[in-house]
Amino acid sequence: MYSQLSKYITNRIAISDDQLSVVLSYFKPLVAKKKELISSEGNSARRMYFVAKGCLRIYFVKPDGAEVTRRFAFENRFSTSLVSFISGELLTENTQAIEDCELLYISRNDFYYLLEVVPVWEKFYRSYLEEAYVNNTNRLQSFITLDATERYKLLLQENPQIVLRLSNKLVANYLNISQEALSRLKSKA
Amino acid sequence: MYSQLSKYITNRIAISDDQLSVVLSYFKPLVAKKKELISSEGNSARRMYFVAKGCLRIYFVKPDGAEVTRRFAFENRFSTSLVSFISGELLTENTQAIEDCELLYISRNDFYYLLEVVPVWEKFYRSYLEEAYVNNTNRLQSFITLDATERYKLLLQENPQIVLRLSNKLVANYLNISQEALSRLKSKA
DNA sequence: CGAGGCCTTGACCGCGGTCAATGCCCGTGG
DNA sequence: CCACGGGCATTGACCGCGGTCAAGGCCTCG
Numbered sequence: 001m002y003s004q005l006s007k008y009i010t011n012r013i014a015i016s017d018d019q020l021s022v023v024l025s026y027f028k029p030l031v032a033k034k035k036e037l038i039s040s041e042g043n044s045a046r047r048m049y050f051v052a053k054g055c056l057r058i059y060f061v062k063p064d065g066a067e068v069t070r071r072f073a074f075e076n077r078f079s080t081s082l083v084s085f086i087s088g089e090l091l092t093e094n095t096q097a098i099e100d101c102e103l104l105y106i107s108r109n110d111f112y113y114l115l116e117v118v119p120v121w122e123k124f125y126r127s128y129l130e131e132a133y134v135n136n137t138n139r140l141q142s143f144i145t146l147d148a149t150e151r152y153k154l155l156l157q158e159n160p161q162i163v164l165r166l167s168n169k170l171v172a173n174y175l176n177i178s179q180e181a182l183s184r185l186k187s188k189a
Numbered sequence: 190m191y192s193q194l195s196k197y198i199t200n201r202i203a204i205s206d207d208q209l210s211v212v213l214s215y216f217k218p219l220v221a222k223k224k225e226l227i228s229s230e231g232n233s234a235r236r237m238y239f240v241a242k243g244c245l246r247i248y249f250v251k252p253d254g255a256e257v258t259r260r261f262a263f264e265n266r267f268s269t270s271l272v273s274f275i276s277g278e279l280l281t282e283n284t285q286a287i288e289d290c291e292l293l294y295i296s297r298n299d300f301y302y303l304l305e306v307v308p309v310w311e312k313f314y315r316s317y318l319e320e321a322y323v324n325n326t327n328r329l330q331s332f333i334t335l336d337a338t339e340r341y342k343l344l345l346q347e348n349p350q351i352v353l354r355l356s357n358k359l360v361a362n363y364l365n366i367s368q369e370a371l372s373r374l375k376s377k378a
Numbered sequence: 379c380g381a382g383g384c385c386t387t388g389a390c391c392g393c394g395g396t397c398a399a400t401g402c403c404c405g406t407g408g
Numbered sequence: 409c410c411a412c413g414g415g416c417a418t419t420g421a422c423c424g425c426g427g428t429c430a431a432g433g434c435c436t437c438g
Contacts, residue, residue: 133322
């Protein structure tokens with residue numbers, strides 16, 4: 001697990017072995033069963049997760065109770081309810097294991113502490129934020145410019161893993177269309 | 190102009206006078222007339238703009254030629270085509286003055302140079318990225334969860350300046366609805 | 379004063395949502 | 409090992425939001 005995380009970090013920034021082991025020492029392992037809710041709205045336990053195995057789903061809940069998926073995180077991805085992580089306020093999004101998972105997590109406090117004591121960690125966070133921003137913008141753009149069929153085709157191209165590995169229900173939810181609509185557009189194409 | 194920018198920066202990070210003047214020295218003034226295109230798609234001149242006076246509009250162009258506004262930046266705001274700024278690739282978005290503007294800009298190269306030589310500048314960029322991410326996420330969320338009327342009401346609440354100061358056409362474009370639809374929902378509410 | 383852009387209103391329509399019925403698959407317990 | 413139940417997928421019927429097209433009035437600017 002820790003070697004996967006090391007690789008992830010060293011792929012992104014130049015960091016000395018000493019600094020790397022300081023960073024790693026703040027990550028703790030966590031195992032979660034399928035369907036388990038790892039952190040939920042209104043909870044103040046903000047953490048950043050590294051997925052060593054399995055898949056996480058980040059979603060928020062609409063006033064009417066409906067859930068909307070913002071993101072899936074498969075193996076070798078970081079993931080967090082980033083808006084709450086940034087603001088330090090209560091969680092606005094839930095994180096759920098949708099497969100049996102092996103995770104490493106770091107608390108928000110420890111993460112921000114590392115920003116102070118390991119200068120190069122700031123660069124890591126920068127690249128994380130930049131990537132999150134670009135992903136978000138692309139997703140926003142796809143909702144603004146594409147209809148349901150085009151969004152589905154784009155997802156197949158750019159992230160086939162989501163379509164192949166997850167249930168139609170989850171895929172439809174991620175595309176923000178109904179299960180029925182996804183079923184129909186699949187049968188046409 | 191430079192004092193506005195100083196205030197903006199010192200409001201966000203603790204920075205010594207010396208470092209501040211280094212930072213300021215990389216910003217250059219620019220005046221733009223209403224409707225002027227300041228930087229456009231396919232252009233590689235990536236800059237970050239500080240709006241001292243007037244209003245900028247950042248938009249991208251759909252394959253069919255339609256324009257979609259991602260963001261307006263009024264006085265005392267930073268603004269850039271951030272995805273291109275991050276990636277260093279060609280611009281994917283255009284920036285246009287929609288009023289007569291007084292701007293300060295810094296080139297992408299100089300900006301990244303500052304990240305190396307003025308360590309505290311990294312914190313400034315961090316806070317900028319965090320804010321951009323949160324804004325983007327809220328906007329994405331509003332498209333996913335709200336219909337046209339609700340999006341309009343939310344905009345009135347959170348950013349009345351946009352509605353009051355800009356033409357219906359621009360507002361409708363920002364909300365990603367047709368001018369006609371905006372006209373109708375205004376007359377009902 | 380004319381032309382072009384913006385705003386409004388009406389008519390029409392298509393995408394995708396909801397509701398409902400049915401079928402399928404799979405996990406669980408008897 | 410089979411029977412049952414619950415969740416997921418598919419299909420049909422229906423409908424409403426918001427888009428497009430078109431026409432008319434108004435304001436602005438050259």
